[in-house]
Structure formats: C-alpha cells, structure tokens
Amino acid sequence: ATYGEGDPTDNAAEFYQMISDQDLDLTNLNYCVFGLGNSTYEHYNSTGRFVNKRLLELGGNRILPLGEGDDDSTLDNDIIEWKEQLWPKVCTLFGLDGSDQDINMRQYNLEELEDPDMSKVFTGEVTRLNSYLAEKQRPPYEPKNPFMSHMLVNRELHKGGDRNCMHIEFDITDSRIRYDAGDHVAVYPCNDQKLVEDLCVLLDKKPDTVFRLTAIDSYASKKSPFPCPTTYRTALTYYVDITSCPKMHVLKEFLPYTHSEEDKTKLELMTKTTMEGKAAYQEYVVKNFRTVNHILQDLPSCRPPLDYLLELLPRLQVRYYSISSSSKAHATTVHVTAVVLQYETPTGRVNKGVATNWLLPQVPSDDKHYSVPLFVRKSQFRLPIKSEVPIIMIGPGTGIAPFRGFLQERDVAAKKGATVGKTVLYFGCRRKAEDYLYQEELESYVASGLLTVSARESRGD
Ligand SMILES: Cc1cc2nc3c(=O)[nH]c(=O)nc-3n(C[C@H](O)[C@H](O)[C@H](O)COP(=O)(O)OP(=O)(O)OC[C@H]3O[C@@H](n4cnc5c(N)ncnc54)[C@H](O)[C@@H]3O)c2cc1C
Ligand SMILES: Cc1cc2nc3c(=O)[nH]c(=O)nc-3n(C[C@H](O)[C@H](O)[C@H](O)COP(=O)(O)O)c2cc1C
Incomplete structure (x- = not known):
C-alpha cells in the first residue's frame, strides 16, 4: 500500500529500500503486484507501481499485470477481479489442478473450555497476556505493546449544534514515549457492548463462554486469529471489526448456513462476481452501510456459527489521531482533537463510529478513571526546523x-x-x-x- 506522500507502509520500508538500493539478481523470481492506494492522492499507488517496475528491472518474471485497488471507489471489486486472473496463472505455473472446489475454507478449529483457568484467559490484550496491568507494563511501547494511558481530560469543544468534538489529554508520564508536533497517536478502541451482545443473541452463544481457535494446519504462521483462549465477548469487543460492511467473500461463506430460499437467493446474487452481483452487493451492503449485525437481522435464516464469523471478520484496527499538542509545551501529555462520528443509514439505523463513541462517555473525574491503550507513530509532517521560516x-x-x-x-x-x-x-x-x-x-x-x-x-x- 502507499502511505504518506507516495511512501511505502512502515512494515514495507526495509523491503522497499532493499530493492531500490541493491542490484539484486531476481531471475528466478515469479511475481505479481497488487497495489493499494487512493486515486485522490497525488502519488496514486506509487509504491505498487514502483515495486512492479523494479522487480522486472532486477530480472523477475512478471506473471500478471499490475493490479491496482482504489480506496476512493471499488477497492474490493478491484482485488476480486485481479484474483480471478491470478489463481489460474499460479496453478499453471505450479502444474496444479485449479478446478477442485471442495476445499475446506476453515482455517481454525474451535474448542470451548468447560473449566478454564481464568488467569490464562485474554481480556483484550493485543499480544501479551496481562500486559495491560500497571505492574506488567514495559516500554518500549509500540503496536504490539501499547501503553495503558490514563485519560486526564475529555472536554467538549463544540459550543452548540448536534455534533460533538472532544479535546482529550492522555498522560504519558514515565512511559518513555517521546513525540514531535505532527506525529500521530494510535488508539486501540472497543466495540459497543450492545452490538456485541446483540450479535451473541443472533448467533445463539453465551458471551462469556471461554473458547480457543487453533490453526488446523500445524505449519500455519498464525496459530490463532487473535489471542486465545478468550471469551466471545472479549473477541467481539476487542479483536474483530463488527461495524464495517462485511466483504463479499465473507458473505459467500454465510451461504451454507442460510436456510430460506429468499435469503439464499439474495446472498447468492450479491456474492457473484458478475456485474449484476457486484451491483447487488453495492446496493444491499455498501449503499445501506449494513454491518454484520444488520445483515443477520435482515436475513433471519442466515446464521453462521459465531466462531466461523470470528475467523472471517478482519481484526479491529487502531484509530490514528494527529497529536494536537507539542511536547515542548506538554512533555507528559498527548492531546487529541476528535470529532464524534454518527450517521443515519438509508435503512433508518444509526451507525456510530467505534473509537469516537467509545471515547465520548469516558469523562474522567475524581471518582471515574479511564485508561486507553495507545502508541505514538512518527510522521513526516513537520514544522520547518528554523522558527524564522514563515x-x-x-x-x-x-x-x-x-x-x-x-x-x-x-x-x-x-x-x-x-x-x-x-x-x-x-x-x-x-x-x-x-x-x-x-x-x-x-x-x-x-x-x-x-x-x-x-x-x-x-x-x-
Ligand atoms: C493519520 C490520521 C490522522 C487522523 N487524525 C484525526 C484527528 O486529528 N481527529 C479526528 O477526529 N480524526 C482523525 N483521523 C480519523 C480517525 O482515525 C478515525 O477514522 C475517526 O475518528 C473515526 O473513527 P471511529 O472509530 O469513530 O469511526 P469508524 O467506526 O472507523 O467509522 C468510520 C467509517 O464510517 C463510515 N462513515 C463515516 N462517515 C460516514 C457518513 N457520513 N456516512 C456513511 N458512512 C460514513 C466510513 O466508512 C468510515 O470509514 C485521522 C486519521 C488518520 C489516518
Ligand atoms: C496518511 C495516509 C496517506 C496516504 N497516502 C497515499 C498516497 O500517497 N497515494 C495513494 O495512492 N494512497 C494513499 N493513501 C491511501 C491508502 O493507500 C489506501 O487507503 C489503502 O487502501 C490503504 O491500505 P491498508 O488499509 O491495507 O493499509 C494514504 C492513506 C493514508 C491514511
């Protein structure tokens, strides 16, 4: 993906540098590239385009033209269409029969624990068990080891109107977190408890059951999709994204668990990769901003197992905020200015932004304390070094x-x-x-x- 101003993502920076600087011999490499970008940016998909060109220069064998996903319009369709061309090429290259449709798509086995040792059950930590406890917090703080920051201030900035904008101050005393004006702070949010409980009711599971998902393939790099063992409540609250529109491939997996002909027909249509199918998906899911809860409510005979849903849904992502303070003026706090997101959908529902609506009621006082897992991400957005520059x-x-x-x-x-x-x-x-x-x-x-x-x-x- 392309970030910053035509830059690679942080986790691709080393790779990008290596292929840029070194005269590698890649004559044995078969490759193809799919770039993620947004066409409203000046340097549209420049990372994908560069990698695609550079690997060829270094002797690689490009098996498929560059695919480009545009986050401003049809990113999901772009990748589906590109993948349709990819698999036949890969199968030909490796002499595989690509026609076998009877593949078990499940990657994880479910085990519900009857008598779990609760001291070993994850309660929302990103990776390390108990890492959110004050006595277990250890710098350096980074995406896999966020800092549990006390919220010091959360006040309303709007003086009227029906929207909210929060001024928040997070305490970073003794965290060894350093920041420069222009950096971003990343916040790990939680999903709304009402949505979590509704989903458990819809899929007939007790939220506090402890379970574990384990990779079926013992060689899989990921042993579980998120930290396990945990409860359904914790997984739905901290680990998976339940409020974005589910992708087409997720809905396709719901088909075997859909019983009425009416619901099946709807799902079948919107999971087809034809023009008609894509239009149906756009209309039903995207235009109506339907989340997984909405789809299960509106297709009453569609009831996939909750553990499979947890396997299919993407991980809940951090939300970034531009830091609205300078460490030269506030060395021990990070300030955030965040507008609360809420909108009505064409089906008459109110969708609420996950992070901003989670933060909104967290107003600290003498007897109410709130902690938020966060880390700081460096940015390229800086003041000129010399203060005399206008x-x-x-x-x-x-x-x-x-x-x-x-x-x-x-x-x-x-x-x-x-x-x-x-x-x-x-x-x-x-x-x-x-x-x-x-x-x-x-x-x-x-x-x-x-x-x-x-x-x-x-x-x-
Ligand atoms: C580098 C960076 C810096 C940022 N800095 C700030 C900042 O300083 N202040 C700030 O407030 N935000 C900032 N953001 C945005 C912030 O990260 C979140 O995206 C924002 O707060 C919403 O998060 P949420 O979890 O509340 O909403 P989410 O649950 O993530 O919902 C957002 C999604 O809802 C949908 N949506 C939004 N509005 C509508 C609408 N009207 N109709 C239909 N669908 C809609 C869109 O799909 C959108 O992606 C920044 C983002 C980045 C990447
Ligand atoms: C801070 C920021 C900078 C971005 N810069 C670019 C850019 O220069 N060019 C581009 O094509 N897309 C840019 N994008 C868009 C992303 O590449 C696009 O949203 C993509 O889908 C991200 O994929 P990911 O969410 O999987 O990381 C930028 C997005 C963000 C948030």
Whole structure:
C-alpha cells in the first residue's frame, strides 16, 4: 500500500529500500503486484507501481499485470477481479489442478473450555497476556505493546449544534514515549457492548463462554486469529471489526448456513462476481452501510456459527489521531482533537463510529478513571526546523489538530526569545458560534502577535 506522500507502509520500508538500493539478481523470481492506494492522492499507488517496475528491472518474471485497488471507489471489486486472473496463472505455473472446489475454507478449529483457568484467559490484550496491568507494563511501547494511558481530560469543544468534538489529554508520564508536533497517536478502541451482545443473541452463544481457535494446519504462521483462549465477548469487543460492511467473500461463506430460499437467493446474487452481483452487493451492503449485525437481522435464516464469523471478520484496527499538542509545551501529555462520528443509514439505523463513541462517555473525574491503550507513530509532517521560516497552515475542522501542536511549539520558541516567522492559519467550520475549535487559544496567539488567523464559516447566516 502507499502511505504518506507516495511512501511505502512502515512494515514495507526495509523491503522497499532493499530493492531500490541493491542490484539484486531476481531471475528466478515469479511475481505479481497488487497495489493499494487512493486515486485522490497525488502519488496514486506509487509504491505498487514502483515495486512492479523494479522487480522486472532486477530480472523477475512478471506473471500478471499490475493490479491496482482504489480506496476512493471499488477497492474490493478491484482485488476480486485481479484474483480471478491470478489463481489460474499460479496453478499453471505450479502444474496444479485449479478446478477442485471442495476445499475446506476453515482455517481454525474451535474448542470451548468447560473449566478454564481464568488467569490464562485474554481480556483484550493485543499480544501479551496481562500486559495491560500497571505492574506488567514495559516500554518500549509500540503496536504490539501499547501503553495503558490514563485519560486526564475529555472536554467538549463544540459550543452548540448536534455534533460533538472532544479535546482529550492522555498522560504519558514515565512511559518513555517521546513525540514531535505532527506525529500521530494510535488508539486501540472497543466495540459497543450492545452490538456485541446483540450479535451473541443472533448467533445463539453465551458471551462469556471461554473458547480457543487453533490453526488446523500445524505449519500455519498464525496459530490463532487473535489471542486465545478468550471469551466471545472479549473477541467481539476487542479483536474483530463488527461495524464495517462485511466483504463479499465473507458473505459467500454465510451461504451454507442460510436456510430460506429468499435469503439464499439474495446472498447468492450479491456474492457473484458478475456485474449484476457486484451491483447487488453495492446496493444491499455498501449503499445501506449494513454491518454484520444488520445483515443477520435482515436475513433471519442466515446464521453462521459465531466462531466461523470470528475467523472471517478482519481484526479491529487502531484509530490514528494527529497529536494536537507539542511536547515542548506538554512533555507528559498527548492531546487529541476528535470529532464524534454518527450517521443515519438509508435503512433508518444509526451507525456510530467505534473509537469516537467509545471515547465520548469516558469523562474522567475524581471518582471515574479511564485508561486507553495507545502508541505514538512518527510522521513526516513537520514544522520547518528554523522558527524564522514563515508558514501557512490550512486546517478546517479537526484538520486544525496538528497545527495546534505547531502553534504551541512556535509559542514556546517565541517566549524563549527566538525569531518566529509569519504564522498564518486558515480555519474552516460550520458556524463560528458552534464549532470554532480552540477559538480562545487562537485569539490569545493573535493577541500576542504570534498568529494571523482567518476563520470562515460554511453554514453561517
Ligand atoms: C493519520 C490520521 C490522522 C487522523 N487524525 C484525526 C484527528 O486529528 N481527529 C479526528 O477526529 N480524526 C482523525 N483521523 C480519523 C480517525 O482515525 C478515525 O477514522 C475517526 O475518528 C473515526 O473513527 P471511529 O472509530 O469513530 O469511526 P469508524 O467506526 O472507523 O467509522 C468510520 C467509517 O464510517 C463510515 N462513515 C463515516 N462517515 C460516514 C457518513 N457520513 N456516512 C456513511 N458512512 C460514513 C466510513 O466508512 C468510515 O470509514 C485521522 C486519521 C488518520 C489516518
Ligand atoms: C496518511 C495516509 C496517506 C496516504 N497516502 C497515499 C498516497 O500517497 N497515494 C495513494 O495512492 N494512497 C494513499 N493513501 C491511501 C491508502 O493507500 C489506501 O487507503 C489503502 O487502501 C490503504 O491500505 P491498508 O488499509 O491495507 O493499509 C494514504 C492513506 C493514508 C491514511
């Protein structure tokens, strides 16, 4: 995939560097590339395109033209179509018979534990058992070992209107976490308990049953799809994504567990890779923002086993937030500015963003304490090193977040007597009386001569 400004992902950086710099002999390599990108970016799919070209230059044998998935439109279809061409090529290359359809798609065996040792049961940890307990927390903190941060502040930034925008401050004291203005903080969220329990009811499972999924193939690199043993409740709360639209291949796996002809016909149609099938999937799932709960509610005879669903659903992903503070001004806290996501779907349901709606009610007080697993990710988005360089920042809505960090940094520099170049911010909001974020702070920077700000309304009178 392409990230940043035409860059490879963090976990591909080393590979990218190696094929760029070294004159490798890849004459024995058969390869093909599918790139993930978004066509609204200037450097569309540049990583996939580069790898595709470079492996050929190094002597590789390209077995299939480059596939490109566009996250702005039809990414899922793009990969399905590309895969349809891929498998026949692979089978030909290895002399395999690709016509055998009777393959067991299940990768894991289910075992429900009658009398589990609860001290060995995962409760939502990303990898290491009990790693969220204060006494077991150990730096360095990174994606597989997040820091359990105490939330110090969670206050509403909007002064009116029906939306919420949170200003959150996370404590990073004694964590050895360092950050620069412009970096991102990644938060591990939880799914809504109501959705989790509804899903258990729909699929007739007791949420607190302890189970384990074990790879059928003893050579599999992943022994289980997420940390096990755990409970159905924990798996659905912390480990799998239950709120995105399920992919076509997931729905296809529901077919053998669908009994009525009516439901079967619907599912069969929308899991076909024909134009008609794709259109049906788009209409039923994507346009109506149907989640797995919605599909099971609307297809009452479709009841896949919960453990199979857990195997099929993607892992719940972290949510990134631009850090809206500077460590020069706040060395022991990381600030986040997050708008709460909620929207109505054409079927009349209200879909709520996982992370933002999980964070919203977590308002700390003397007797209420909240902890959030997080880590900091470095970014390329930086202030010019010299403070005298003038800057123009354009950030409507929560787009102001990284610039708040930049402003704090320049303010610290100015107070230390450094020359600070002209600092201009263009901010946009719906109505200044409602959602002019950090208005007082910005006005104080204007008053001190640090900032020139231009704030505009899109829905003002
Ligand atoms: C590098 C980076 C920095 C970011 N910084 C910030 C930040 O500073 N502040 C901030 O608030 N967010 C920021 N985000 C976005 C943030 O990571 C989350 O995506 C956002 O908070 C929503 O998360 P959620 O879990 O609440 O929603 P999710 O459960 O992830 O739901 C989001 C999904 O809902 C769907 N959706 C959203 N709106 C609608 C709609 N109107 N109609 C239909 N479907 C819709 C889309 O499919 C979308 O992908 C950043 C993202 C990245 C990648
Ligand atoms: C911060 C950020 C930067 C991105 N930069 C690019 C880019 O330069 N070019 C591009 O084609 N896509 C870019 N994308 C889009 C991603 O490549 C696209 O969403 C892709 O589907 C991500 O795949 P993944 O979710 O499997 O990592 C960017 C996405 C993000 C969040």
